[in-house]
């Protein structure tokens with residue numbers, strides 16, 4: 001053991017929290033809760049110190065624990081033993097994305113009069129990948145079907161459409177939209193009954209009816225079951241704001257914002273092009289505020305897997321999320 | 330304590346060649362096969378569009394708490 005090293009796999013990253021820490025496995029999309037003390041041990045430069053030297057650093061107080069935990073991590077494929085650690089390098093800590101816009105949220109109600117197809121075309125030109133369209137009120141499904149036509153062959157990979165339930169809503173029309181636009185997922189909110197319509201057994205595609213409501217004041221849900229562990233998510237959230245980085249949102253009146261719940265408006269889609277707004281340094285400011293810089297989040301073990309689009313306020317030189325989670329760590 | 334360097338030699342060779350893309354590096358690690366059902370692991374819901382919709386690495390905005398099997 002004197003010349004044996006313990007290394008974590010490069011895709012397994014320890015993240016410390018206030019009460020507990022975790023090891024995120026970016027390949028498997030899982031995490032393992034560990035005591036903070038083990039996090040401290042794993043934060044030592046494992047490539048420089050043998051297991052024996054690590055034990056010595058802690059005055060041999062935790063020899064048994066270190067031995068058992070390392071073995072547990074090896075058994076569960078979080079790490080391995082080696083006598084020659086030098087060639088095992090850590091992956092580069094960078095995030096690269098070619099997309100000018102990664103995600104976008106659009107809101108529509110009965111008074112909305114901006115040109116939806118034109119917005120979709122602009123988002124496509126900016127290579128937007130994820131789109132969410134929130135329709136707060138009952139809406140003509142034929143109009144929706146026609147307005148979505150720019151989605152065909154567009155860069156948008158996933159378009160979630162939240163439509164409001166009303167008594168005359170036609171399931172047939174919803175099915176037609178899903179079949180016509182394979183990148184569309186429909187959720188019917190404010191529904192009286194909770195159900196699902198299968199669109200295709202082969203692809204497991206369905207329309208979900210939920211009693212939950214979507215309206216102008218709908219808040220984001222923070223729940224570990226909705227958090228996402230992936231390589232890109234990890235590296236993006238280390239360098240950028242995981243929710244707001246390259247996101248553009250358009251409110252019911254056409255206001256262009258970082259996110260719908262924010263108060264700051266940068267322009268209006270009826271007068272401005274999205275491309276001209278998103279290049280403004282002021283618009284991009286929030287792209288660069290990471291969870292590591294935000295109070296509470298910076299000591300949360302979920303900070304590299306939690307997508308939050310909350311506005312960020314600065315008080316006495318410190319950043320705070322305006323809408324934060326209720327989680328008690 | 331067994332030295333696993335040989336077993337994971339893929340991890341050694343790939344970082345040695347900067348011309349090989351990072352993706353390949355990921356693939357080499359993804360092929361670990363041992364199944365692990367330990368209760369200590371909390372399996373995360375990975376965000377994915379269904380059917381012919383491609384996966385993406387993160388969600389847009391979580392406003393409803395609809396779970397995969399709701």
Ligand code: SF4
Pocket residue numbers: 222291296297298300301302303304306308321324325326327
């Ligand atoms: S909002 Fe902040 S504190 Fe709450 S789960 Fe997300 S990262 Fe953690």
